Amino acid sequence: MTSVGSPLVWGLFALIVVVALAIDLGMFNREARPVRMRDAAIWVVVWCSLGLAFNLFVWRRFGVHKGLEFLQGWLLELALSADNVFVFLVILSYFKVSRDVQHKVLFWGIVGAVISRGAFIGAGAATIHAFHWVLYLLGAFLIFTSIKILAQEDKPVDPSRNLVLRLFRRLVPITPEYSGASFFTRHDGRLMATPLLAVLVVVEAADVMFAVDSIPAIFGVTTDVFIVFTSNIFAVLGLRSLYFLVAGLAQKLVYLKYAIAGILAFIGVKIMAQPFFQIPVLISLTVVVGLLAVATAVSLLFGPKRA
Numbered sequence: 001m002t003s004v005g006s007p008l009v010w011g012l013f014a015l016i017v018v019v020a021l022a023i024d025l026g027m028f029n030r031e032a033r034p035v036r037m038r039d040a041a042i043w044v045v046v047w048c049s050l051g052l053a054f055n056l057f058v059w060r061r062f063g064v065h066k067g068l069e070f071l072q073g074w075l076l077e078l079a080l081s082a083d084n085v086f087v088f089l090v091i092l093s094y095f096k097v098s099r100d101v102q103h104k105v106l107f108w109g110i111v112g113a114v115i116s117r118g119a120f121i122g123a124g125a126a127t128i129h130a131f132h133w134v135l136y137l138l139g140a141f142l143i144f145t146s147i148k149i150l151a152q153e154d155k156p157v158d159p160s161r162n163l164v165l166r167l168f169r170r171l172v173p174i175t176p177e178y179s180g181a182s183f184f185t186r187h188d189g190r191l192m193a194t195p196l197l198a199v200l201v202v203v204e205a206a207d208v209m210f211a212v213d214s215i216p217a218i219f220g221v222t223t224d225v226f227i228v229f230t231s232n233i234f235a236v237l238g239l240r241s242l243y244f245l246v247a248g249l250a251q252k253l254v255y256l257k258y259a260i261a262g263i264l265a266f267i268g269v270k271i272m273a274q275p276f277f278q279i280p281v282l283i284s285l286t287v288v289v290g291l292l293a294v295a296t297a298v299s300l301l302f303g304p305k306r307a
Contacts, residue, residue: 009061013054013230017237020050021111040244047238054234058227065281069222072285073231076221076267079260079292080214081235085243087206095199101181105196106240109203113236116208118229120215125225135223138216139271146265149257164205168198220267221284259295263288 051074059067088109092102127134173192179185183197218228266287270279 010226016050016054017114017233020046020237021107040241043241044238047234047241051231051234051238054230058230066222066224066227068281068285069224069227070231072281072288073218073221073227074235075285075288075292076217076263077214077232077235078238079256079263079288080210080217081239081242085239087210088203088243091199091202091206095195095202097196097199098178101178101196103240103244104181105200105203106243108200109207110236110240112200112204113207113211113239114233116204117211117215117232117236120211121225121229121232124215124219125223125228128219128223135219135271135274138219139268142216142220142264142268142271146261146263146268149261149264162202162205165198165202168201172197174198217264217267220271221281255295255299256292259291262291266291 055067055070055074058070088106092105097105173190174197175185175187175192175194177194178196179194181196182194183200184191185194186192214232218232222228266284270284273279
C-alpha cells in the first residue's frame, strides 16, 4: 500500500484540521445558538476552500496525477454525503432537537466521523496490502451496492428502529428530557445521559453505515492512503455546514441517487478491469463530475415540485 505523505505532510494536514475545528467551535460557535444561512454559507466556502487549497498543495508537491486523484476522491465523498445530509435532517427532526444545539451535535458527530473513518481506512489499507484480491471484492461490492440503490424504494427513515439506539437505551440510563446543550446531567442525584447523547450516538451510527459504501468507493479511485484519508476527511469536515445550508435542497435532488449508483458502478467496473487495462484518472474524474452535474440539473429542472 503506497502513501506519498511524509511525516511532515501528515503533520501539516493534522494541523490544518485541528486549527480549523478549534476556530469553528472555540471562536465562532462557542455558545449554543441557531446557525444562520449566512454563517453556514461562509463555513461551506471556508471548508471547500481549504479542501481545494490542499488539493493545490498535493498537485504542486506530488504531481498532476495525485492532484486529480485527490479531487476525484473529494468530489466523490461530497456526492455520497448528500444522503448523510437528508438522514441527519430526519434524525434531528425525529428527536425534536432545537436549532440552537444542532450545531453541537453535528460538530461532535463530524469529529467522531473523522476518527471512525480513519479506523476504516487504516483497516482497509492493511487488508488490501496483505490480500490484494480483496480490492476486487470491493469492486464487486460497489457494483452490488449500485444495483441495490436503483432497486430499493424510497422509504422514510425511522430512527426509532435503529439497533444502536435501542441497545444504547437499554444499557445507558437516559433522562426523560433534554438539559440544554449538555450530553450528561444529574437527575435524582445520579449522573445520567441526556437524549442529546442518544441523538449523537444515532448520528455516529448513521455515518458508520455510510462509510461502508464510501470507503470502498474511494479505494477504487486510489490506494494511496494519504490521498484516500485527506480527501475523505476534507469532504466530511464541511458536511455539518452543508447540512444547514442545503438541508432543504437535498430533498429536491431526487435524481441524485441515479448518479451515485452510476458512479459506484463505474468505480466497481474500474477496479474489476484493472488487470486488463487502466482507466486514466482524468476520464474517471470527468465521469464523476458529469454524472453529478447531469443529475443535479435534471432534478432541479424536471424534478417533482415538493412543499
